[in-house]
Amino acid sequence: MTTLMIISWRNIWRNRTRTLVIITALILGIMGGVFSAAMRLAAEEQQFEDTVENMISHIQIHHPEFIANPEAQYRIPDGEAIAGDIRGQNGIASVSARLVFDGMAASANMNAGVRIKGVDSEDEARTTKLDELLEEGSYFTEEWRLPSVIIGRALAKELLVETGSRIVLTFQDIDGGIVSSSFRVEALYAVTSRRFEERTVFVKAGVLQELAGEPGAVTEIAILLDDVDRYREATDELRAEYPGLEVRHWADMDPTLHYSLELLDQLLIYLVGIIILGVSFGLLNTILMSILERVRELGVLLSIGMKRLKVFFMVVVETTMIAILGGVAGLILSFFMIRFLNHRGVHIPGGEGLEDFGFAAVLYPDLPTSFYFEIGGVVILFAILASIYPAWKAIRLAPAEAVRQE
Amino acid sequence: MQTVIKTEGLSKTYTNTAVPVHALKDISLEFKEGEFTAIVGPSGSGKTTFLNVIGGLDKPTKGKVVIDDVDIATMKESQLFDFRLRHIGFVFQAYNLIPVLTAIENVSFIMLLQKKPKKEMEARAREMLEQVGLSDKLHERPSRLSGGQQQRVAVARALASKPDFVLADEPTANLDTKSAFNLLDIMARLNKEENITLIFSTHDQRVIDRARRVITLVDGAVDKDEHIDKD
Numbered sequence: 001m002t003t004l005m006i007i008s009w010r011n012i013w014r015n016r017t018r019t020l021v022i023i024t025a026l027i028l029g030i031m032g033g034v035f036s037a038a039m040r041l042a043a044e045e046q047q048f049e050d051t052v053e054n055m056i057s058h059i060q061i062h063h064p065e066f067i068a069n070p071e072a073q074y075r076i077p078d079g080e081a082i083a084g085d086i087r088g089q090n091g092i093a094s095v096s097a098r099l100v101f102d103g104m105a106a107s108a109n110m111n112a113g114v115r116i117k118g119v120d121s122e123d124e125a126r127t128t129k130l131d132e133l134l135e136e137g138s139y140f141t142e143e144w145r146l147p148s149v150i151i152g153r154a155l156a157k158e159l160l161v162e163t164g165s166r167i168v169l170t171f172q173d174i175d176g177g178i179v180s181s182s183f184r185v186e187a188l189y190a191v192t193s194r195r196f197e198e199r200t201v202f203v204k205a206g207v208l209q210e211l212a213g214e215p216g217a218v219t220e221i222a223i224l225l226d227d228v229d230r231y232r233e234a235t236d237e238l239r240a241e242y243p244g245l246e247v248r249h250w251a252d253m254d255p256t257l258h259y260s261l262e263l264l265d266q267l268l269i270y271l272v273g274i275i276i277l278g279v280s281f282g283l284l285n286t287i288l289m290s291i292l293e294r295v296r297e298l299g300v301l302l303s304i305g306m307k308r309l310k311v312f313f314m315v316v317v318e319t320t321m322i323a324i325l326g327g328v329a330g331l332i333l334s335f336f337m338i339r340f341l342n343h344r345g346v347h348i349p350g351g352e353g354l355e356d357f358g359f360a361a362v363l364y365p366d367l368p369t370s371f372y373f374e375i376g377g378v379v380i381l382f383a384i385l386a387s388i389y390p391a392w393k394a395i396r397l398a399p400a401e402a403v404r405q406e
Numbered sequence: 407m408q409t410v411i412k413t414e415g416l417s418k419t420y421t422n423t424a425v426p427v428h429a430l431k432d433i434s435l436e437f438k439e440g441e442f443t444a445i446v447g448p449s450g451s452g453k454t455t456f457l458n459v460i461g462g463l464d465k466p467t468k469g470k471v472v473i474d475d476v477d478i479a480t481m482k483e484s485q486l487f488d489f490r491l492r493h494i495g496f497v498f499q500a501y502n503l504i505p506v507l508t509a510i511e512n513v514s515f516i517m518l519l520q521k522k523p524k525k526e527m528e529a530r531a532r533e534m535l536e537q538v539g540l541s542d543k544l545h546e547r548p549s550r551l552s553g554g555q556q557q558r559v560a561v562a563r564a565l566a567s568k569p570d571f572v573l574a575d576e577p578t579a580n581l582d583t584k585s586a587f588n589l590l591d592i593m594a595r596l597n598k599e600e601n602i603t604l605i606f607s608t609h610d611q612r613v614i615d616r617a618r619r620v621i622t623l624v625d626g627a628v629d630k631d632e633h634i635d636k637d
Contacts, residue, residue, distance in 0.1 A: 014505070297505065300502040300503075305489075404454075
């Protein structure tokens with residue numbers, strides 16, 4: 001066995017240039033695959049965190065009419081009690097019960113259509129991390145005469161206001177009457193979606209409920225799960241529990257995001273598949289050439305009594321050795337490449353334009369360590385598969401003819 | 407003397423050609439232990455085919471090859487691999503050493519496949535390389551040896567595992583006169599000392615002059631079978 005390994009090892013260095021070329025191809029292929037996977041994961045995590053975890057949450061519950069007509073009259077009956085029940089269930093990380101409806105925001109100079117969300121500041125911080133998204137200002141701590149409102153950076157630009165400025169929010173109360181009230185901008189938040197920043201403002205739930213005419217009114221319950229992968233089961237359970245309410249998970253609420261993540265997954269599988277296939281065929285070609293150059297020598301091995309299985313094994317070992325060399329070097333270089341890019345960030349050309357759609361302009365690629373082992377395993381598996389044809393060619397040689405080959 | 411190889415009515419016809427080629431025709435021969443035989447004849451007379459068939463590298467179309475009371479013509483391929491490994495030594499025309507192994511590794515290789523103990527294997531490989539005058543080249547790879555030296559390593563490899571007989575297919579064809587004589591001296595000495603049966607296919611008069619038996623093949627059939635008394 002050891003001698004076979006020694007022969008295999010020495011064989012792969014018989015044509016140093018050819019071996020180095022295929023090892024380089026393996027390294028570049030692995031780096032390409034790892035980079036693609038890390039970027040996809042970063043894009044997915046960024047989009048998911050920004051869109052789902054910071055904005056819409058994993059699951060939302062509404063009155064069935066609310067989706068088409070986001071008005072205060074479509075409240076969730078006993079909304080606060082339901083939110084309390086859900087909060088106590090297993091697998092629920094946090095719950096934010098909100099009073100939400102559409103209205104207008106006006107400054108001294110401009111006005112804009114907005115969605116006004118009345119929230120419990122602590123529940124909202126736990127559910128959407130709104131307190132961590134602030135670019136300037138404080139999180140519902142000011143004791144001004146006017147109630148506080150937290151608005152998006154983009155809306156502030158549109159209304160030409162800043163923290164401390166006064167704005168007027170106008171909306172319909174539960175009876176359909178028009179209510180206008182002044183608020184002071186306590187903070188500006190920033191998310192990757194400019195549309196969300198322009199459209200969404202946060203005020204304290206108590207203030208909004210009082211203005212809307214019904215203390216304790218809730219039109220939206222946002223839920224964050226401990227394990228996001230359970231979102232479908234958790235949604236089904238809540239639907240069964242609250243049949244009169246509209247329970248939707250993030251993929252229902254933002255199908256574009258869901259499909260774009262699925263598409264990214266599919267593209268990555270195709271891309272990595274093509275890279276691995278390309279590299280495997282390169283490896284196959286290298287080993288096949290090396291076999292065709294060694295016909296006479298293989299004939300000698302078969303003539304003197306080396307069994308075909310051993311010859312087969314020798315070719316597989318040679319291929320696997322090349323794959324291990326290229327694979328290990330590729331994974332080590334990939335690891336440092338990802339570390340570097342994670343630290344520095346990857347600027348997406350034209351990424352600023354994509355921010356309107358919830359994409360970040362700078363991604364920070366990262367990969368779990370297990371992925372490196374997985375891709376290493378896949379490379380070795382494909383190397384072994386790629387070695388089968390050359391190994392089969394080698395063992396099909398007729399020894400008597402092979403030893404006389406020029 | 408004991409019979410090492412016996413062929414009975416051995417025929418070989420190649421049918422994968424436009425016209426069937428009768429490479430061997432009804433050859434019945436016996437080779438005794440310790441014989442030094444030269445198979446001679448013009449090109450295409452069937453010398454190599456004969457060696458391939460008695461070496462288990464090719465199967466006869468008809469007839470028997472009995473070695474050690476076993477007809478190897480009826481053996482399965484996997485049995486033939488084992489049989490060649492344990493009973494036959496090969497020396498090829500073009501040296502055919504494994505280029506990535508050193509001289510001593512090349513000589514040890516067959517014993518390694520035979521799963522001989524490492525110490526015994528190394529000692530025997532050294533002894534054989536000494537016998538062929540290459541004790542100073544143990545760790546050289548074939549590319550650093552001359553043609554004559556490579557062929558001597560090939561002889562050491564063929565004899566190291568103490569086979570029942572050695573088949574040498576034109577072993578001196580690529581050697582200069584000095585190397586050829588040197589190689590033949592070594593083989594003749596080993597033939598005597600180790601009582602190994604040597605069967606050469608050759609055109610080379612230098613080999614024919616050393617042989618104690620010369621079999622002439624013409625068109626695949628035995629034309630002459632001469633025993634030459636060298637004593």
